[in-house]
């Protein structure tokens with residue numbers, strides 16, 4: 565095993581990253597009615613840049629005011645005050661030697677109508693997850709199947725949010741196609757039963773994300789990054805494999821690799837878990853198809869796991885370790901013995917308790 569890849573530089577497009585470590589996107593649910601995160605939540609991102617991470621992802625930012633929001637207290641970058649709130653944060657992250665990437669999403673059938681002013685839930689097909697909404701303890705409402713108008717309108721939300729991020733100075737934008745949210749709902753036959761040109765074959769199920777990517781790329785200057793996050797699992801019905809097979813997953817990666825994107829980010833429960841009944845993990849199955857810069861996330865908590873994960877990827881992202889341990893990058897560099905945090909420990913992210 566090459567032991568020093570974690571702290572080697574990496575060039576992604578026109579950015580020279582000082583190491584291979586990034587802060588994974590993490591929702592904090594801290595915003596008031598203005599959809600602007602609490603100051604301590606913004607400061608947290610700057611602190612992680614100061615403490616050595618080379619990429620800082622934002623929490624998932626909601627792309628509209630009608631149907632996209634899934635959780636209370638989520639943020640948007642659609643108004644001038646929202647853009648102005650992010651600007652100094654992005655500048656500080658850059659000053660600290662890291663790059664800032666805004667992640668954006670629409671929750672689709674995982675949206676909470678009670679947190680969306682229009683009180684409407686939409687999805688590719690009128691099917692709910694089997695699991696109840698953990699925020700309300702009630703079943704998710706049956707979503708309305710998206711009309712062509714809805715599809716175009718939701719794409720516009722991604723575009724407008726990307727424009728807001730560009731205006732705020734972000735170095736990159738990530739389209740959240742993972743974790744069972746709207747884009748993932750279109751991609752997966754588990755949630756997409758449409759019979760029009762957006763459902764059925766992989767080509768059809770892929771059409772929505774294709775249109776989002778194409779529309780968003782047009783409004784992002786050439787020198788900014790566009791990345792897509794993908795996973796085979798969703799936050800509801802967690803045990804379900806969202807893609808039918810290795811072949812289906814790789815067909816989607818093949819299509820993504822042909823898009824004008826700069827990296828693929830793969831989210832897993834465990835970076836080294838074998839996938840789709842094969843003897844390969846998700847990073848390896850992705851790498852078989854494309855040489856695009858590849859980010860891997862899930863269960864990386866110390867130097868050894870980081871180096872192992874990098875055997876099949878270019879960048880590692882950490883969620884819980886970077887959430888809870890401000891000195892994580894330094895500790896990894898020092899090869900300290902570190903604990904793997906439990907999911908429950910991360911729940912502090914959603915409280916008002918300021919993180920270290």
Ligand SMILES: Cc1cc2nc3c(=O)[nH]c(=O)nc-3n(C[C@H](O)[C@H](O)[C@H](O)COP(=O)(O)O)c2cc1C
Nearest residue numbers: 588589590591623624831862863882883884910913
């Ligand atoms: C508090 C919290 C919030 C999260 N919010 C998001 C999110 O907004 N977008 C996203 O893509 N993933 C989100 N995730 C998933 C993480 O990005 C990451 O994939 C996951 O925590 C696994 O990595 P880890 O084992 O290093 O924690 C969240 C995770 C946590 C712990």
